[in-house]
Amino acid sequence: MGVTLSVHADAGRRRIEELLQENEEPVFKRWLEIAGSSSSGHVDRGSLIGQLRELYQAVHQSLGESSDSSDLRGLLAELSRSRARQGFTPTETATVVFGLKEALYEVVENDGSPEALRGFVWFSRVIDELGLFTMESYAAAREKIIIDQAEQLLELSTPVVKLWEGIVAVPLVGTLDSARTQVVMEKLLQTLVDTGSEHAVIDITGVPAVDTQVAQHLLKTVVAARLMGAECVISGIRPQIAHTIVTLGIEFGDIVTKASLADALAHALRQSGIEFVKHRGTRIAVRTVEE
Amino acid sequence: MTTSDDLPIKSNSDVVLVRQHVRTAAVNVGLSLVDQTKVVTAASELARNALVYAGGGQVRIEIVNNGIRKGLRLAFSDTGPGIPDIPQALTDGWTTGGGLGLGLSGSRRLVDEFDLQSAPGEGTLITVTKWAR
Numbered sequence: 001m002g003v004t005l006s007v008h009a010d011a012g013r014r015r016i017e018e019l020l021q022e023n024e025e026p027v028f029k030r031w032l033e034i035a036g037s038s039s040s041g042h043v044d045r046g047s048l049i050g051q052l053r054e055l056y057q058a059v060h061q062s063l064g065e066s067s068d069s070s071d072l073r074g075l076l077a078e079l080s081r082s083r084a085r086q087g088f089t090p091t092e093t094a095t096v097v098f099g100l101k102e103a104l105y106e107v108v109e110n111d112g113s114p115e116a117l118r119g120f121v122w123f124s125r126v127i128d129e130l131g132l133f134t135m136e137s138y139a140a141a142r143e144k145i146i147i148d149q150a151e152q153l154l155e156l157s158t159p160v161v162k163l164w165e166g167i168v169a170v171p172l173v174g175t176l177d178s179a180r181t182q183v184v185m186e187k188l189l190q191t192l193v194d195t196g197s198e199h200a201v202i203d204i205t206g207v208p209a210v211d212t213q214v215a216q217h218l219l220k221t222v223v224a225a226r227l228m229g230a231e232c233v234i235s236g237i238r239p240q241i242a243h244t245i246v247t248l249g250i251e252f253g254d255i256v257t258k259a260s261l262a263d264a265l266a267h268a269l270r271q272s273g274i275e276f277v278k279h280r281g282t283r284i285a286v287r288t289v290e291e
Numbered sequence: 292m293t294t295s296d297d298l299p300i301k302s303n304s305d306v307v308l309v310r311q312h313v314r315t316a317a318v319n320v321g322l323s324l325v326d327q328t329k330v331v332t333a334a335s336e337l338a339r340n341a342l343v344y345a346g347g348g349q350v351r352i353e354i355v356n357n358g359i360r361k362g363l364r365l366a367f368s369d370t371g372p373g374i375p376d377i378p379q380a381l382t383d384g385w386t387t388g389g390g391l392g393l394g395l396s397g398s399r400r401l402v403d404e405f406d407l408q409s410a411p412g413e414g415t416l417i418t419v420t421k422w423a424r
Contacts, residue, residue, distance in 0.1 A: 175307050175310075177307075178303075208310075208314075209310060209335055210332070211332045211335040211336050211339070211394070212336060212390055212393045212397065213339060216391050239325065240324050240325040240327070240329075243328070243329070244328050244332045244401065247400045247401050248393050248397030248398075248400070248401065249396065249397050249400070250391065
């Protein structure tokens with residue numbers, strides 16, 4: 001970069017700084033207007049004013065001699081994060097930053113000096129950079145939310161419940177991939193140890209499709225449970241799943257499978273020597289006879 | 292009426308997405324519940340094959356019409372290593388990826404029409420069709 005150019009650039013930069021200082025009120029008001037209209041209904045005006053006031057100070061500071069923008073970046077990252085969490089769109093978030101450019105442009109136009117225009121080009125580049133930074137923070141925050149949710153879902157979706165003394169059940173819901181099967185298997189095996197159960201029921205009523213991978217995962221879980229001395233029953237095989245499994249050619253071998261969880265529980269109870277007897281109750285019929 | 296839908300297969304979550312799209316399309320075509328499950332399972336197998344053996348690929352989901360019946364056509368394509376021995380790959384129990392070895396052969400049984408084009412180094416194109424009854 002030539003010396004003259006950098007002198008010009010410096011003059012422009014100073015002019016912008018002056019303009020930001022002198023016209024703080026009108027620029028700020030216009031900025032608030034732009035930022036407010038893009039995110040109407042989402043945010044209360046009071047907190048928006050507070051956020052923008054802080055940002056304005058930080059922008060001004062970062063343009064100064066020290067040119068320290070770490071404060072500004074921190075504020076922007078915080079703004080993007082909170083907006084991502086509150087469900088703002090990327091446009092709504094970015095417009096907050098880009099709005100300052102538009103707000104300042106009106107002042108620059110009124111000023112009309114070459115320094116101011118030159119400075120505005122530079123300022124515009126700074127704002128663009130900050131806008132991109134905002135977008136990056138926003139995307140990172142969204143990504144984090146998604147990862148957190150996926151983890152929560154993994155935790156949520158794999159309960160091991162006790163059906164009876166010595167009988168536990170795992171109701172599986174949704175897609176069974178390797179990660180989930182791993183969690184299910186670990187939880188089931190641990191529960192078998194903790195409760196001293198000898199029977200486990202894996203219920204797949206909530207699994208939409210059983211392909212070879214799911215079947216393989218199920219088989220491995222059953223074999224692992226067997227190694228620990230527990231018998232597994234797979235229940236919740238719906239007609240269409242049974243049809244598909246047969247056509248695919250998957251064989252479950254000597255693993256007991258049942259159509260419903262109730263059948264599986266009855267089977268496990270029978271295996272553990274518990275029998276139910278149906279009592280025939282005395283029925284009393286009450287009838288009113290109209291004369 | 293022909294509608295098509297192109298989906299990339301790049302990760303395990305894409306396989307889930309393919310399954311969901313295929314299920315929606317199968318409902319639109321009017322397949323029975325058993326046939327829906329069959330075609331969704333076949334899609335799941337073939338999508339996973341593309342992911343595991345070719346590192347990814349794509350699928351085109353098409354609703355087709357042969358004048359009498361509506362059907363669902365799925366075309367899985369990848370630019371992976373291809374299949375050197377197709378008859379062997381279509382044998383029950385044959386696997387090079389540690390699975391059950393039923394994905395490809397089972398998928399063929401799950402659908403009405405099955406077409407496999409592949410050569411070593413040239414990727415694989417599998418087109419399957421399921422007709423509504």
